Amino acid sequence: MNAKFADTGARRYLIGDVEPFDQKNEMFCRPLWDAEMLDLGKKFYMTEVPPKDKPGYQLKDQSMVNAAWHLENTFAQGVAGGRMGMYAWDWEQIYEFPRVPPGLKIDSGNPRAVTNDIKKAAGFFGASLAGICELDRDWVYSAAFPLRDAKSVPNELPAEYRYAIAIAVEMDYDAIGCSPASPSSVATGLGYSKMAFVAGLLAHHIRGLGYKAIACGNDTACSIPIAIDAGLGELARNGLLITPEFGPRVRLAKVLTDLPLVPDKPIEFGVWDFCLRCEKCADKCPSKSISHGGPTGKPNNISNRKGVLRWPINAETCLEFWARNGTDCSNCIRSCPFNKPAGxxxxxxxxxxxxxxxxxxxxxxxxxxxxxxxxxxxxNFWQD
Known part of the structure; x- marks a missing residue:
């Protein structure tokens, strides 16, 4: 790929018409409605996981995982559907100091300055990376599927939400290195809680400027193509976003807004060519859910969007391993050569x-x- 391809953002990977993607076909949703996935859903969502006398699977590890997820699970629920708590589409003013008079609106006559201020706020709140793009409506879910309701609901995103602020939160390098044991799940859970914290605060800040803002985790729209459009990275063999700074070792959130902003340019820094040669994530995947060989436009199952040239992940076998493992897995992040600290x-x-x-x-x-x-x-997670 080259700069010409990079300029097209996430559309550089398209080889056909983009079909709307219904969130119910996402792998975390299918066990709640897909008859072939119901048994897997019981194992993954409903089966207790007793601690083991094995490093990485002990009670202290499991408790640490649940603590790391606490803010996301209790005050955001972006995985379960969002639209509440930190991810609420509207925020009722309960108590604020200073009490700013209602109806005020920032002068947006200098979008570049406003954009710089928004990125400053995102970084201050805890974003490791932040980028801006015009929202491509093809990345918005055709319908939402909140896990807490286990049914499809309309995903009616008003037209005025023209911009997306893509947010990346770095995960701990050493904890991810323990995958598939629980310390990597601690890093994942903390990443999700930080996503909610950063996106929720940033959205509230934009509302305080007199504009509309919706904070999202995994809900509402696909995060990876939005992040690619916003110049945060490229798509990789492992199905994840690769950033120049952290590789795939990030979690993604976004804030959708009507605040006029200046989009960033998509980037290309060699990921596609490197992934054509490298197969380390496929070699290290315990469930063989990542393919060897070249990219393809053929999906594995309904959890893959049609019309995209990539290495489609088999999310069914991936989630099956998670259920057997008793926690999630980040081997594809751990093994990626781009997953290195700065130096x-x-x-x-x-x-x-x-x-x-x-x-x-x-x-x-x-x-x-x-x-x-x-x-x-x-x-080593506890001893270092």
Whole structure:
């Protein structure tokens, strides 16, 4: 791929007409209505998981996971459908100080300055990355499927919401390295709670400026194509967003708004060419849910959107492993060569991948030689 392809944002991956995607076909929703997935749903959502006398699966690990998810599960529920708490579409003013008079509106005559202020606010609230795009309505779910209701509901997003602020929250490198044991789930849960915190505060800030704003987690629209359009990264073999700064080790939220903003340009930094050569995430996937070989437009099942050239993830076998494992899995993040903290060596390799793709075999050889991507001992999470 090149800059010309990058300019098209997430549409660079399309090979046909975009079909509307109903959220009920997302893998976390299907166990609640799809007859073939009902048994899996009982195992994943309803079966108790007793602690084990095994590092990474003990009571202290499980309790830490639940604590990390607490803000998301109690005050946001973006995974369960959003539209409440931190992700509420409207916010009732209960108590605020200072009490700003109602009806005030910021002067939006300088969209560039307003955009810079919004990004500053996002970073201050805790976003690791923030980007802006015009909202492509093809990424909005054709219908919503709140897990708490277990039924489809209209996803009526008003036309005035023209812009999306994509937010990425970094997850802990060492905790993700313990995948598929529970410390990686702690990083995931904390990422989701931070998503709700950051997006919820940013949306409330925009409302205080006199404009409309909706904070979203996994609900309302597909986060990855929005993040690609907003210039945060590229799509990878593991089905995740790869960012230049953190690789796939991020969680994504977004804020939809009518506040006039200046969109960022989509980026291209060598991920597609690198993934064509690298298969480490596929090799390390315990459920073989990530494909080897080249990309395809053929979906695995209804949880894949049609008309997209990519490496489609088999979310069915992925969730089956999660149910067996008793917690989630981040092996595809752990093993990714882009999943490295900042540093002279790692930054140099990222520069080389972007500038000299013919050297990708050498970079992969070095990644293996230095032992990156291997599982860390879960005990290290508590001892380091």
């Amino acid at each position: 002279r060596l790692h930054d140099s390799v990222r520069w080389g991948i972007r500038k000299y793709p013919r050297l990708n075999p050498l970079f992969l050889w070095g990644d293996d030689l230095l032992g990156y991507g291997k599982k860390r001992k879960a005990d």
